[in-house]
Amino acid sequence: MTASTEAARGAGRRAVEPAARFRDLLASEWLKLWSLRSTYGSMALIAVSAMLFSVRAALADHHNWPGYSAERQAAFDPIHDAFPEEGWLFVILAAGAVGAVAIAGEYASGQIRTTFAAVPARSAVAAAKVLVLATVMLVVGVLTAGVSFGLSQAILADRGAGASLGDPGALRAVVASALLLPVCALIGLGFGALLRHTAPAIVATTGLLLLLPLAFDLENRWTAAIHNALPVPAWERLVANPYIQFNEHLATVPGSWVALAAWPVVATLVAALVVHRREP
Amino acid sequence: MIEIRDLTKRYGRTTAVDRLTLTVRPGHVTGFLGPNGAGKSTTLRLLLGLHRPTSGSTLIDGQRFAARRRGLRHVGALLDAGDVHGGRSARSHLRALAASNAIGRSRVDEVLGEVGLTGVAGRRIGGFSLGMKQRLGIAAALLGDPPTLLFDEPFNGLDPAGVRWVRELFRRLAAEGRTVLVSSHLMSEMEQTAQHLVVIGRGELIADESLAEFAARSVQTQVVVRTPDPAALTVAVREVGADVGTTPEGALMVTGLSPTALGDLAFTRGIPVHELITRSTSLEEAFMNLTADRVDYRAGEHR
Numbered sequence: 001m002t003a004s005t006e007a008a009r010g011a012g013r014r015a016v017e018p019a020a021r022f023r024d025l026l027a028s029e030w031l032k033l034w035s036l037r038s039t040y041g042s043m044a045l046i047a048v049s050a051m052l053f054s055v056r057a058a059l060a061d062h063h064n065w066p067g068y069s070a071e072r073q074a075a076f077d078p079i080h081d082a083f084p085e086e087g088w089l090f091v092i093l094a095a096g097a098v099g100a101v102a103i104a105g106e107y108a109s110g111q112i113r114t115t116f117a118a119v120p121a122r123s124a125v126a127a128a129k130v131l132v133l134a135t136v137m138l139v140v141g142v143l144t145a146g147v148s149f150g151l152s153q154a155i156l157a158d159r160g161a162g163a164s165l166g167d168p169g170a171l172r173a174v175v176a177s178a179l180l181l182p183v184c185a186l187i188g189l190g191f192g193a194l195l196r197h198t199a200p201a202i203v204a205t206t207g208l209l210l211l212l213p214l215a216f217d218l219e220n221r222w223t224a225a226i227h228n229a230l231p232v233p234a235w236e237r238l239v240a241n242p243y244i245q246f247n248e249h250l251a252t253v254p255g256s257w258v259a260l261a262a263w264p265v266v267a268t269l270v271a272a273l274v275v276h277r278r279e280p
Numbered sequence: 281m282i283e284i285r286d287l288t289k290r291y292g293r294t295t296a297v298d299r300l301t302l303t304v305r306p307g308h309v310t311g312f313l314g315p316n317g318a319g320k321s322t323t324l325r326l327l328l329g330l331h332r333p334t335s336g337s338t339l340i341d342g343q344r345f346a347a348r349r350r351g352l353r354h355v356g357a358l359l360d361a362g363d364v365h366g367g368r369s370a371r372s373h374l375r376a377l378a379a380s381n382a383i384g385r386s387r388v389d390e391v392l393g394e395v396g397l398t399g400v401a402g403r404r405i406g407g408f409s410l411g412m413k414q415r416l417g418i419a420a421a422l423l424g425d426p427p428t429l430l431f432d433e434p435f436n437g438l439d440p441a442g443v444r445w446v447r448e449l450f451r452r453l454a455a456e457g458r459t460v461l462v463s464s465h466l467m468s469e470m471e472q473t474a475q476h477l478v479v480i481g482r483g484e485l486i487a488d489e490s491l492a493e494f495a496a497r498s499v500q501t502q503v504v505v506r507t508p509d510p511a512a513l514t515v516a517v518r519e520v521g522a523d524v525g526t527t528p529e530g531a532l533m534v535t536g537l538s539p540t541a542l543g544d545l546a547f548t549r550g551i552p553v554h555e556l557i558t559r560s561t562s563l564e565e566a567f568m569n570l571t572a573d574r575v576d577y578r579a580g581e582h583r
Contacts, residue, residue, distance in 0.1 A: 021382065024380055024381065024382045028376045028377070028380035029376075031372065031375055031376040032376045035367075035368045035372035035375075036365070036367045036368065038367065105365060105367075109364065109365045109366060110360060110362055110363035110364070111363060112363075113359060113363045114363045114364060115377075115380075116328075116330060117328050117330065117351055117357045117359065118351050118352050118377050118380055118420075119349070119350055119351060119380050119381070120328075120329050120345060120346050120348050120349065120350075120351050121348075121349045124349070279330065279331045280330055
């Protein structure tokens with residue numbers, strides 16, 4: 001092969017390179033997410049545990065309803081049956097794990113070097129990962145929260161105790177619950193990018209989401225304020241029936257929305273920063 | 281074309297690459313040799329922008345690779361066959377990579393066929409042998425049909441047929457006018473693969489020349505001689521300024537004298553000679569001597 005044909009070949013290769021499109025990175029992250037079995041397992045755990053526990057809670061109240069006193073029936077919170085904590089512990093755990101695994105698994109396996117050798121624009125890769133993860137988790141969250149609410153309230157409606165989306169606090173509870181999934185996943189992603197190993201990332205995520213809220217004294221005004229600013233307590237506040245008072249240092253509704261929004265924003269910024277700065 | 285200028289990379293107090301200047305040209309396979317820890321992998325990571333240099337620069341086809349938005353059409357790289365998520369199938373892994381660079385699915389099936397993994401494309405990579413992972417890494421490097429290819433220790437884990445296939449592939453890629461840089465810590469692998477050699481030790485450049493030049497410069501001719509009076513011949517050889525040692529079998533090994541000169545020397549001194557054999561050191565030995573000298577020199581300097 002002569003030098004001129006080599007040059008022509010080289011020039012030809014350069015000419016066919018298409019423009020770098022962000023949607024190619026979205027497609028790549030989409031393929032990555034759905035080519036791991038753990039994704040399907042986590043999604044199934046989220047959907048099944050949320051629906052199962054809300055149906056169970058609603059059926060229990062349905063069964064016991066005739067035995068409840070008039071005061072108890074009057075103070076009954078039907079929204080609580082849609083999003084019972086015992087079921088949502090699994091949802092929070094699984095959503096956080098999906099986020100942590102999405103990036104820590106890539107770092108821990110070394111795949112990240114292969115990824116960045118194919119796409120040197122690291123921040124764009126991180127942005128695509130965040131966007132795909134957040135969107136998928138939001139869709140799963142909307143379906144999970146909507147179906148849980150619908151099933152539980154349909155069961156309670158039989159006793160005349162069910163809420164509809166138009167009732168005070170009902171729509172707020174469904175929206176906050178749907179958003180909790182991407183919130184937890186992005187917090188997991190932040191820890192995953194920071195720690196780069198799957199197990200520590202899941203432990204840290206679970207610690208922040210589920211264990212840390214238990215560490216604060218709710219009688220004290222300041223520790224209660226920190227507690228209220230944590231993501232899961234913020235969600236609990238937004239899901240609560242507007243007429244129920246939990247403790248004297250109850251967070252405000254707008255404050256809880258801000259807390260719920262701030263955590264994933266901070267986690268995403270941390271992830272973007274460390275992915276850009278640290279050597280893979 | 282790869283251009284490395286004054287490249288230095290330090291991790292804390294360890295200098296992995298030390299003022300390395302090097303040009304890798306297209307059209308032939310360049311072997312990148314050095315003992316373990318010589319800085320080969322670090323150099324390749326610096327080339328790909330995965331690590332940031334302490335100082336100096338690297339250019340691939342006149343551009344910093346890290347400044348490119350997409351890489352596969354410019355550089356194909358196999359850094360470590362293990363740099364893959366074991367939970368994905370070979371096909372999914374390649375499809376995700378291809379998608380990020382706007383490369384179609386048909387190209388994925390093409391490279392799977394080229395490396396001989398079509399039959400196991402649906403299996404999870406976690407269950408692959410090292411040899412299969414090397415093939416997958418080579419497939420990934422070929423995806424974008426790039427003008428520059430980097431391979432770090434690609435022969436590890438391959439069976440003899442696989443080694444042969446990889447050699448022929450590298451030579452074919454180079455013959456197509458591409459720049460092909462292949463690292464190894466074994467000269468025996470490079471001898472039959474590379475036309476050009478770059479040798480580094482302790483992060484510094486030791487040799488940068490064609491395989492033929494390297495052989496001519498580094499390979500020594502020795503004469504093995506058996507005599508009933510080795511003591512007398514040793515004295516005689518040293519008197520004329522040549523080196524002499526002993527083989528494990530008890531024969532003398534002379535460096536720096538042609539067989540003719542040695543035969544004449546023995547004759548004039550009246551020393552009987554029973555056997556006279558010339559032998560050349562292998563490229564492997566030459567490489568070992570070259571890098572061992574460098575390592576010893578460096579170790580001595582630190583003390």
